[in-house]
Amino acid sequence: MIRNADDDEPKGQITMTVSNHPDACPALVLNADYRPLSYYPLSLWSWQDAIKAVCLDRVNIIAHYDKVVHSPSFEMRLPSVLCLKTYVKPSRYPAFTRFNVFLRDRFSCQYCGDRSELTFDHLIPRSKGGLTEWENVVAVHDLHNNGRMFPPNYLHDSWLDYLYWDTVLEP
Numbered sequence: 001m002i003r004n005a006d007d008d009e010p011k012g013q014i015t016m017t018v019s020n021h022p023d024a025c026p027a028l029v030l031n032a033d034y035r036p037l038s039y040y041p042l043s044l045w046s047w048q049d050a051i052k053a054v055c056l057d058r059v060n061i062i063a064h065y066d067k068v069v070h071s072p073s074f075e076m077r078l079p080s081v082l083c084l085k086t087y088v089k090p091s092r093y094p095a096f097t098r099f100n101v102f103l104r105d106r107f108s109c110q111y112c113g114d115r116s117e118l119t120f121d122h123l124i125p126r127s128k129g130g131l132t133e134w135e136n137v138v139a140v141h142d143l144h145n146n147g148r149m150f151p152p153n154y155l156h157d158s159w160l161d162y163l164y165w166d167t168v169l170e171p
Helices: 047-055 098-102 157-161
Strands: 027-030 059-072 077-085 116-122 137-143
Touching: 027 047, 047 059, 047 077, 077 137, 098 137
Parallel strands: 027 077
Antiparallel strands: 059 077, 116 137
16 A cells, blocks of 8 residues: 555555455465475465365364454354365376466476567477377477467467367458
């Protein structure tokens, strides 16, 4: 929040205000071994899901916020860290997503190291039988993607995995 010049504080001074709304209080969820369920994205639950899990006796509360929520017959401090009572086996392999490809490749082009305008490229093109899988896809700068410049309304073959319509755009 930036205060106006007529306030007591000097102009341009920035002050932080903490929201009192419960939506500003997510709960970190840990597995039964006290490790986060996931790191990317971090395993967070809304305050409603956290309270539901507590009431269903599915989690232990490790830490609380100072914020309290009330019902006519119940009062509870919002949990900030939860630990599951039963262990959830993590996925052996991370999901194949654009974000995870960029994360694996450290958000940089694998040919020149540039970090802007990234896309991904198939090492073996799909037109030649290449698959969209970890071993065949790398993050690249737009200019290194075989120097292809696409006309307006063009649908590249690699986009078909991410688009959910069956028609091709007409030029």
